[in-house]
Amino acid sequence: MNYFELFSLPVEFSVDQTRLSQTYRDLQKQFHPDKFTMQDDRTRLQAMQKSTEINDAFQTLKDSCLRAQYILKLSGLDIELEQRTLQDTGFLIQQMEWREKVANFSEDDEQAIEEFNQDISALVKGLEAEIETALQAEQLETTANLIRKLKFMLKLQVELELLEEKLFD
DSSP: OOHHHHTTOOSOSOOOHHHHHHHHHHHHHHHOGGGGTTSOHHHHHHHHHHHHHHHHHHHHHHSHHHHHHHHHHHTTOOOTTOOOOOOOHHHHHHHHHHHHHHHHOOGGGHHHHHHHHHHHHHHHHHHHHHHHHHHHTTOHHHHHHHHHHHHHHHHHHHHHHHHHHHHHO
16 A cells, blocks of 8 residues: 555645645554554554554655655656766756855854745745646656755755754854
């Protein structure tokens, strides 16, 4: 059973997060290992495995990048553990510029950091929209390249959050 089937969701990039969370809670109530403490070892193990599967599925489906990778995997293209780098020279140059910009921020740049973070968030939303379109068109390689870009952008957002904590907390 794939993760979408487990949560009774269609295999689509857009996911109703409220429905996903509600189904997660319902499944956890049904399969939580604590409900099986008085059962035999085999039943307890099965409950633990099912609970783990539910947790893994929820974490995958609630995250846009992991969800896109999972849909690609279901389509026969698994990029989860790949070491391949993006071949888009323009994007690689942009990455270097963004990293340099982040490295040069100081505590005097709070407003600039916030604006940059908003710019990156907008780019992430744009990439997610492109991923959805590419998946709908079953353009797997295009989707894979967009996911590679999204991974970088999400890492950059984390770096910005850490920088903000370091500079302003």
